[in-house]
Amino acid sequence: MGLKQTLGRAAATNVPTVAPKLTSGFVRKALHHAIHGAGPLKPAAEAAAAYLADHDGDVEAAIRAAQLRHAQYAGAQGLLTNIGGIVTVAVTIPANISGLTMIQARLIAITAHLRGYDLQDPRVQNAVLACMMGPGEVKRMLKKKTIPAPPMAIATAPQHDPELDVRLSNEVAVDLITRVMGKRFAVTVSRRVPVLGGVVGMTADGWATWQLGRYAASELLARPKKSS
Numbered sequence: 001m002g003l004k005q006t007l008g009r010a011a012a013t014n015v016p017t018v019a020p021k022l023t024s025g026f027v028r029k030a031l032h033h034a035i036h037g038a039g040p041l042k043p044a045a046e047a048a049a050a051y052l053a054d055h056d057g058d059v060e061a062a063i064r065a066a067q068l069r070h071a072q073y074a075g076a077q078g079l080l081t082n083i084g085g086i087v088t089v090a091v092t093i094p095a096n097i098s099g100l101t102m103i104q105a106r107l108i109a110i111t112a113h114l115r116g117y118d119l120q121d122p123r124v125q126n127a128v129l130a131c132m133m134g135p136g137e138v139k140r141m142l143k144k145k146t147i148p149a150p151p152m153a154i155a156t157a158p159q160h161d162p163e164l165d166v167r168l169s170n171e172v173a174v175d176l177i178t179r180v181m182g183k184r185f186a187v188t189v190s191r192r193v194p195v196l197g198g199v200v201g202m203t204a205d206g207w208a209t210w211q212l213g214r215y216a217a218s219e220l221l222a223r224p225k226k227s228s
Contacts, residue, residue, distance in 0.1 A: 024169030027101060027176075031128065034105035035119050041102075044109035044119060052114065059114050059222070066114075067213035070107035074100060075206030097176050104132050104209050108216040116223030117155055122165065127155035129168040131216040133175045141171065151219040 037043035042050075051062035077099035108128045109119055117124045130138060130151040141147045146167060147154070154164070 024166060024173055026098075027129070027169045027172045028165075030098070030101040031105050031109075031125060034102055035109050035125070041106075044106055045113050047106070048110045048113040051110065063111050063114055063213075063217055066107055066110045067210055067217070070103050070110075070213060071206045071210035074103045074209035077103070077205065100205060100209070101132075101172075101176060104212050105129075107209065107213045108132060108220075111213065111216045112155070112220050115217075115220050117220060121155075122160045122162075123157050124155045126160075126164055126168050127151040127220065128216075129172050130154055131219055132172055132212060134212055135215055137171070137175055146171065151216070152221060155220065156223075 033041065035044050037046070048062070048066070051066050052059065055061040055065060105128060108131045112124055112128060113119055117127075119125070119128075128151075130147060133141070138147070138150060142150070147164065148161070149157070
């Protein structure tokens, strides 16, 4: 683990200090909004249908388009929440984490829907959360037996495990804070040039979101279509 990640995880162990409103409940609420929509944000299934229509029914092209679009969304919010001086940190860290949670959860939910998963299934929702942590964190949690299986196996498990809901929500909250605080270290280095800090945030958030989209696409393989 690099210096940025080490500092980020150290800060993440004290969630109330870094971002008081970020709890496992917040993660679940963000996931709910990502799936069901909120305000002008369309539900993930509707967004998936639109991507599919725009690409003539080609599922893989639709997934790639969603990855690119959501990476752009993440980059835009990363730019806005990483411009400014130290006095803005208390506001921008929670805002940055909130934005990333919603965008990344929505991208993965869209991918899952396009691959044939039921987004109302709590097992699939847990798989979305698992994907949000990326391959490295998933491997770490598998090794420590924090989670029982990789994302696809979670999505297709014989039964839903309610205890896994809490574990995954907590892990996602800590992981998001770890990443944002680690990125904040790089932004702080460029603090004398505020706009440069925004560029660092834009690049980091956009790239991370694109990578998570790719990971979700590699994990959540297509489900066989049900015969009518």
